[in-house]
Amino acid sequence: TIDSKGRIQSWNRGAADLFGYSSEEILEQHITTIMPNRYLEKFYRELESFLAMGMNTIVGKTMELDCVSKDQTVFPSEVSIGSWEVNGKYYFCGIIRDISNRREVEKAMHNYNRQLETQNRELEQFAYIASHDLQEPLRTVTNYTQLLQSKYSDQLDELGNKSMHYISDATNRMRQLIKGLLDYSRIGRNRELRRLNCNLILDNVIDDLGGIVKESKACIEINQLPEIKGNEMELRLLFQNLITNAIKFRKKQSVPQIKIWAEEEESYLNFHVKDNGIGIAHEHVDKIFIIFQRLKSRREYEGTGIGLAHCRKIVESHGGKIWVESEPDEGSVFHFTMPNQSK
Structure with a gap:
């Protein structure tokens, strides 16, 4: 809890554990003790606006702000601020929760999503290669095999014709495998549900x-x-x-x-x-x-x-x-x- 001048008036055990200050150390200290310097101008402006006209953008709201502990460690927090008036004096209560773990999870999720985007692009590139570059030599092998079978089958012995048949079967299987890979890569890309x-x-x-x-x-x-x-x-x-x-x-x-x-x-x-x-x-x-x-x-x-x-x-x-x-x-x-x- 702080008063209208920004001085800390109460400090519970949770705050002591979070920031590292005991009640004896922190009471009557200014709230800016646990704030990064970049927030100071906004803090004074908001406090002055609230006390003068009751206008603010922070009281009664929940925000994500950085805080500073006793050892000068800066950590992300979720802050909710409320106010009340006693005998014409305003007091402000802040509920502060360390969200470092949540930020780490969010960062990990962000990195994971970026990896997925990269993998999807690589998959699309693979699909393009598979549909064009890999199928082209297969078509060539298939065409020449068919040509040999149609024009020279009567000049080949049993082993030669059987070899042509094996080549034809192998290229057909390869074509089916490539098609299967292409179909597999496309699953999940069309999200029209x-x-x-x-x-x-x-x-x-x-x-x-x-x-x-x-x-x-x-x-x-x-x-x-x-x-x-x-x-x-x-x-x-x-x-x-x-x-x-x-x-x-x-x-x-x-x-x-x-x-x-x-x-x-x-x-x-x-x-x-x-x-x-x-x-x-x-x-x-x-x-x-x-x-x-x-x-x-x-x-x-x-x-x-x-x-x-x-x-x-x-x-x-x-x-x-x-x-x-x-x-x-x-x-x-x-x-x-x-x-x-x-x-």
């Missing part, structure tokens, strides 16, 4: 997958799902990847049985995609979400190994998380959450 009907999205996805659904005779059961706020193209890709995997990794001589349902919690929506496929060993349930991670050989199951990495990035960019529960030969249940924004 709107309320979406999940059942309608799944209807469209199943229409798009009509060929493999029909070929595999898959039975897909979809319960009534809640609406969510999200990016439509990304959510379509999420459901498409989960359903495609459920069909792809089915047991031999088995008809895929897929069930999709959701539960609404207070702060999030919990979605489930269950299948009766080959399942996943416990030691691999985390690996499957890593980009280009394959648990089965390409000869057994086609693909680039990027689909579930897409799923994780999509879910996390929407503020959720994804995981799987599975047993070998017993099928899998993929779970993912989304924020419940209906409340």
Whole structure:
């Protein structure tokens, strides 16, 4: 507490701990003792204005100011100032809180955001390189391989034709990998979010997958799902990847049985995609979400190994998380959450 002349009148234990002065040392000292010099002119101006006309920009407000401790350490603080009048004399009470830790967190967050911005720029640069510089030599290899196969296949022996086939397959796989990387880099960059009907999205996805659904005779059961706020193209890709995997990794001589349902919690929506496929060993349930991670050989199951990495990035960019529960030969249940924004 200070009086109208700026002299300190009361000093509690919290202030003593914060500034290092005991009550005996600080009482009747001027408040400017614990202020940086740059605040002095403003302090006197505000005090004079308040006492003369009741006008101020600090009394009754909370501000962030620097303070000075006994050892001359300057630290950031949050200051709230109130006033009252007793027998025609004004007194001012200040509540001061050290916010050094908060400032450190804010600084760390600022540096982290700057790093993210740098990484995003590098990612965009990579996407440009991948879409142009890397694909151009692939197109050249593909064109010359096709030319050789069309004009000289009858002059090549069995090993030569088989080599051409291997080259063609390898360039196609490389093209798919580059496309997968490009798609992965784009996830989360388009932040156009709107309320979406999940059942309608799944209807469209199943229409798009009509060929493999029909070929595999898959039975897909979809319960009534809640609406969510999200990016439509990304959510379509999420459901498409989960359903495609459920069909792809089915047991031999088995008809895929897929069930999709959701539960609404207070702060999030919990979605489930269950299948009766080959399942996943416990030691691999985390690996499957890593980009280009394959648990089965390409000869057994086609693909680039990027689909579930897409799923994780999509879910996390929407503020959720994804995981799987599975047993070998017993099928899998993929779970993912989304924020419940209906409340």
